Amino acid sequence: MPCPVRDRNTAVQCQVISSLSNRQRPTMRTSQFLLATQKETPSDAVVVSHQLMLRAGMIRKLASGLYTWLPMGLRVLRKVEAIVREEMDAAGALEILMPGIQPAELWQESGRWEQYGPELMRLVDRHNREFCLGPTHEEVITDLARNELNSYKQLPINMYQIQTKFRDEIRPRFGLMRGREFVMKDAYSFHADHASLQVTYDRMHLAYSNIFTRLGLKFRPVEADNGSIGGAGSHEFHVLAESGEDDIVFSDGSDYAANIEKAEAVPREKTRPAATEELRLIDTPNAKTIAQLVEGFDLPIEKTVKTLVVHAAEEGKLIALIIRGDHELNEIKASQLEQVASPLVMASEAELRDAIGAGAGSLGPLNLPLPCIIDRSVELMSDFSVGANIDDKHYFGVNWERDLPVPTVADLRNVVAGDPSPDGKGTLEIKRGIEVGHIFQLGTKYSEAMKCQVLGENGKPVNLAMGCYGIGVSRVVAAAIEQNSDENGIIWNDTLAPFQIALIPLRYETDAVREATDKLYAELTAAGFEVLLDDRDKKTSPGIKFADMELIGIPHRIVVSDRGLAEGNLEYKSRTESQPQAIAVADVLSFIQGKVNR
Structure with missing residues (x-):
């Protein structure tokens, strides 16, 4: 129905409404996308994830340990964030956002200003006040809690954020694995007693397992040391990969697992042999x-x-x-x-x-x-x-x-493969892992130092017990690549892939191919699939297009060609399969619906 034009302002409003209602979702075409693939491997990239993220056009280096996320990489990062957010919300955590710049007074109050060392990025403002760029937010969240919480009736409460963190690494390396700036999900819970903390800790352990399972990663939770965070009781979550910096230890006969720092070393010998030599x-x-x-x-x-x-x-x-x-x-x-x-x-x-x-x-x-x-x-x-x-x-x-x-x-030593498992079941194996998550039971370390108290059920002040739960969101992206790649590039699963389907027309300039391609693109996107249409002109050979999509790691490829259309077929190839197959044009949508895991 046409909009009645009463004055100029009304006419402009009607034009805007009409434009919005007629607007269609923009087609994701390579000609309109920042497709920044590279043939050569940068000389300073050592690990596979760093090499492939640069070559696939996911990131670009700004300075040592600092990277810009390009559109292809950011799509993956946002998918990781979405799954993390969904599982945290489902576990009852509340999302907040805290400042990245933190006053030194809070860190001095907790005692970590001196303890943390040179990795803490410190700065002084124009008024000569000291601050730091937050590598973690225990002090800030404890300050928030002591100002906002006053009764046990407000507990337990679990708050989280997804935010950029900073660490002054002495030797930034391995791309996103160890940078000066990284995206992290950090959560903090507050409790009237340890029993309540244990309930939330177990809930977070399950939430983390759900997150990494949904991301399609092979991972292992292990007992760990709390390090500079403090407190007692913690688990790390490691993605298994040969390029991992950490040794993780697990029994071949039970569920026992720990990192190398935490694993108890049990002697293989039961008794001391008798002396046979003279001194x-x-x-x-x-x-x-x-x-x-x-x-x-x-x-x-x-x-x-x-x-x-x-x-x-x-x-x-x-x-x-x-x-x-x-x-x-x-x-x-x-x-x-x-x-x-x-x-x-x-x-x-x-x-x-x-x-x-x-x-x-x-x-x-x-x-x-x-x-x-x-x-x-x-x-x-x-x-x-x-x-x-x-x-x-x-x-x-x-x-x-x-x-x-x-x-x-x-117990002074690191365990070695073949040592008895500390639980008495089986022997220990050691594999390499990439730490992507860490959960801690902090206890009252911070609440005591910073006087974070509420009135307990008996009307007396009680120091709050705390839990801390972190996931290296940007590191997860790199870890997934370390676990899923081949000589041709990245192998994304359907959950993490920047696009689920690469739609590649051969001779897109011809009417038949263009019409079939555009129609299929519309059908696939209407069905909810994420599709990248490679409409680069004929100067870009089919081989280059195929190689680029394999390098990027898009899980499913559909090729539209004159020859295939003449036979009533399109060509389909999975990223994990070596040979393509012909699919009838009429069956493509149902075929893809059966292939893509959503």
């Missing part, structure tokens, strides 16, 4: 390392020990940590011992000379003028070799209780 002092002038000692004296490495001297918890004192020669010190475990200073600090050469009188390559527990802690596996050794605390000398044939008493014993 003897040996000159070892060319044995400054375990490797040199083993090679020079034909010793089994498992019959040697490393003596590592660190700063003790008591100021000005040193303490020795002793592990088997073929094992690695777990610095997280060591720093959590009450006798050891945290963070862990190794003694300098000068400190060793002053306290012991020998260099690092000649140290051992026998006649050591320092307290020491030995690993569980060291307690079960016999006939082993140790430094003599005299330069260029070692004791061979050392045995506990005969030559020296057994000192304090603790």
Whole structure:
């Protein structure tokens, strides 16, 4: 019905309404899209995800650790965000948005201004006030809670945001895996008691499992250490990938899983063998390392020990940590011992000379003028070799209780593949993983430091128990590529793909091909599919078009050609299949509906 024109303003309004009502969804065509694919792999891109995201035109580097998201990549990022948001909402969390710039006073109040170190990006405003660019928001959310919450009746409450975070990485690398700026979902819950916190923690664990399952990722939740976040009780969620920076440990006979920092090392030996050798002092002038000692004296490495001297918890004192020669010190475990200073600090050469009188390559527990802690596996050794605390000398044939008493014993080492599982079921395997999520039970660490309290059910003030739940949203995109690619490019699943279908007409300039292509595009989009129509002119060969769509990783490809139309067919190929197949034009829509997982 025409709009009655009463005056000029009314006429303009009618034109706008008419324009809006007649407007159709714009066709996603490559000619109108920023298709920024590249043939060559950038020389500074090491991991597959970084290489392919650059080549597929998903991101562009601005500076070290800083990237611009191009339209192709942003479509994927937004899909990850949408799934995260849906599952967080379904779990009862409330979305908020906090400032990225945070005042130093809050971090000083929690004690993390000094603790966090150089990774915290700090700045000073024109009034000489200190701020930081937030890598995380525990202080800000706790400040919000102490100002907005006053009664246990308002609890529990769980609030989350999806926001850009900042970290001054010393060596940004691997593209989006370790950058200075990244997109993160961080959530924080508040509770009147630990029992309530545990309920929400379990709910978040399930929500995270749902998120990564919906994203189509092969992942593993593992027990973890809380690190600088603080608190007790946490799990990491790792995407399994050979390029991962983290070692994750799991049992082949149970559900036990942990990261390498947290995994308990159980000795394979049950008892200590009897002594068979005499104690003897040996000159070892060319044995400054375990490797040199083993090679020079034909010793089994498992019959040697490393003596590592660190700063003790008591100021000005040193303490020795002793592990088997073929094992690695777990610095997280060591720093959590009450006798050891945290963070862990190794003694300098000068400190060793002053306290012991020998260099690092000649140290051992026998006649050591320092307290020491030995690993569980060291307690079960016999006939082993140790430094003599005299330069260029070692004791061979050392045995506990005969030559020296057994000192304090603790779990000091990293596990190795084949160790017994701590739960007594099966043995441990180790794989590489990319951490994409981490959930923490913070307890009252922040509420006590920042005096975040409410009135409890008994009318008395109670410090709030907190939970913290993070997902590296932008890292998820890179991790998915690390897990799903081949020599031709990315292999997206239907959930994450920037477009579900690549529609490629050959000789689009001809009437028959154009008409069939446009009609099919309209049918597919009307059915809810996301379609990219490659309408590049004939200067771009079919081979280049096919290669670009495989590089980008679009899961389904439909080709429209004169020859196919003459036979009543279109050509379909899945990204995961090597050969295309002919589909009758009349059956294409129903065929695609059966193929695309929505």
